[in-house]
Amino acid sequence: CNTRICSWYNREITMTTASAEKRFTPIIILLLVAALVAVIALWATDKAGKQAVSSHHSEGAATSDEYFEWKLVTTWPKNFPGLGSAAENLARMVDEMSNGRLKIRVYGGGEIVPALGVFDAVSQGVADAGHGAAYYWKGKVPSSVFFTAVPFGLNAQETFGWLHYGGGLELWEEAYAPYNLIPMGGGSTGVQMGGWFNKEINSIEDLQGLKMRIPGLAGEVFTEAGGTSVTLPGSELYTSLQTGVIDALEWVGPYNDRIFGFHQVAQYYYYPGWHEPGSVLEFIVNKESMAALPEDLQAIVRYAARASSQDMLDEYTGRNNESLRELIEEHGVELRRFPDDVLKALWQGTRVALDKLVASDPMAAKVYASYSEFYKGVRNYHHISEQAYINLRDVVLEEEDF
Numbered sequence: 232c233n234t235r236i237c238s239w240y241n242r243e244i245t246m247t248t249a250s251a252e253k254r255f256t257p258i259i260i261l262l263l264v265a266a267l268v269a270v271i272a273l274w275a276t277d278k279a280g281k282q283a284v285s286s287h288h289s290e291g292a293a294t295s296d297e298y299f300e301w302k303l304v305t306t307w308p309k310n311f312p313g314l315g316s317a318a319e320n321l322a323r324m325v326d327e328m329s330n331g332r333l334k335i336r337v338y339g340g341g342e343i344v345p346a347l348g349v350f351d352a353v354s355q356g357v358a359d360a361g362h363g364a365a366y367y368w369k370g371k372v373p374s375s376v377f378f379t380a381v382p383f384g385l386n387a388q389e390t391f392g393w394l395h396y397g398g399g400l401e402l403w404e405e406a407y408a409p410y411n412l413i414p415m416g417g418g419s420t421g422v423q424m425g426g427w428f429n430k431e432i433n434s435i436e437d438l439q440g441l442k443m444r445i446p447g448l449a450g451e452v453f454t455e456a457g458g459t460s461v462t463l464p465g466s467e468l469y470t471s472l473q474t475g476v477i478d479a480l481e482w483v484g485p486y487n488d489r490i491f492g493f494h495q496v497a498q499y500y501y502y503p504g505w506h507e508p509g510s511v512l513e514f515i516v517n518k519e520s521m522a523a524l525p526e527d528l529q530a531i532v533r534y535a536a537r538a539s540s541q542d543m544l545d546e547y548t549g550r551n552n553e554s555l556r557e558l559i560e561e562h563g564v565e566l567r568r569f570p571d572d573v574l575k576a577l578w579q580g581t582r583v584a585l586d587k588l589v590a591s592d593p594m595a596a597k598v599y600a601s602y603s604e605f606y607k608g609v610r611n612y613h614h615i616s617e618q619a620y621i622n623l624r625d626v627v628l629e630e631e632d633f
């Protein structure tokens with residue numbers, strides 16, 4: 232540019248900048264104020280958050296470098312597939328998630344306490360944690376049957392729905408609080424099998440005088456129906472049936488029953504598992520053992536319990552059918568369905584047993600009220616969802632493969 236044009240140009244630029252500054256000054260001030268307000272707000276939120284967390288942590292540290300070791304006792308034989316895998320999985324998951332800060336050593340039934348001594352051992356702090364089934368303790372905690380299985384009750388999916396989204400877990404915690412125990416779901420078998428018999432069950436009369444290993448509320452129903460029920464740990468079942476101490480037994484389903492070899496001592500394998508439509512297992516933790524952990528390890532224990540619990544159901548779902556095929560095709564087991572009349576009679580017995588249970592124990596009445604309310608709702612919805620879908624598969628596919 233030549234001198235004149237340049238001076239004009241520079242003047243224009245200077246004038247433009249000056250008037251722009253004048254116009255934009257209020258906006259810049261506004262922006263600065265807004266930024267300052269945002270910074271103050273963020274700082275205040277952060278401070279409030281930290282205060283909330285620190286008051287939440289007042290009872291124990293959020294984390295620590297300390298190492299912990301727990302004893303976990305189970306009602307199952309050591310390294311037992313299926314039922315026993317939940318405790319082993321929990322120990323492994325906790326070890327991995329905590330980078331080895333919490334080691335859980337798993338003991339099988341009878342190693343340091345008897346199989347059915349798990350509840351007392353954890354309650355008294357002989358062990359830090361346990362794995363078993365709540366209904367084993369119905370003599371002490373009558374309401375416990377609802378947390379494992381009730382004849383003709385909720386299936387596995389529904390029981391977890393009740394526990395985690397229907398108030399069930401809070402009631403379980405309330406029921407176990409007097410025993411210094413924190414309960415958590417510890418897996419599920421899904422619908423079990425009706426059991427092993429050496430004679431056919433064609434009518435309710437065939438149950439008369441029959442001595443069967445069948446625990447929980449179902450045991451009472453079975454007794455109501457004219458049989459005799461006993462509760463025995465898994466390790467004693469084979470020999471008891473073989474030697475005639477019992478005439479029949481139920482354990483879990485094909486995946487676990489085949490490993491125990493019940494097909495060697497019984498001929499008929501009955502379904503469906505009316506008595507255990509989706510048994511949920513339990514992890515129990517001694518309250519002081521839990522409180523001694525920093526908060527992050529407590530959270531790890533809870534999340535590992537939830538994850539290993541789901542894993543058990545997945546394992547049964549994945550493995551039951553192959554074991555059933557093997558039992559029938561390779562071991563000549565005869566599969567039988569309970570006649571409807573027998574099942575209807577067993578339901579009548581269940582009604583009587585439930586009424587007795589509810590009348591005998593206020594906590595059982597409280598849990599039953601929650602359970603039956605949830606049952607009504609979930610049955611209503613599953614009627615048009617899960618149940619309708621399973622039925623539809625048979626209608627559409629008939630005998631065809633997918």
Ligand code: CA
Nearest residue numbers: 481482483507
């Ligand atoms: Ca069972």
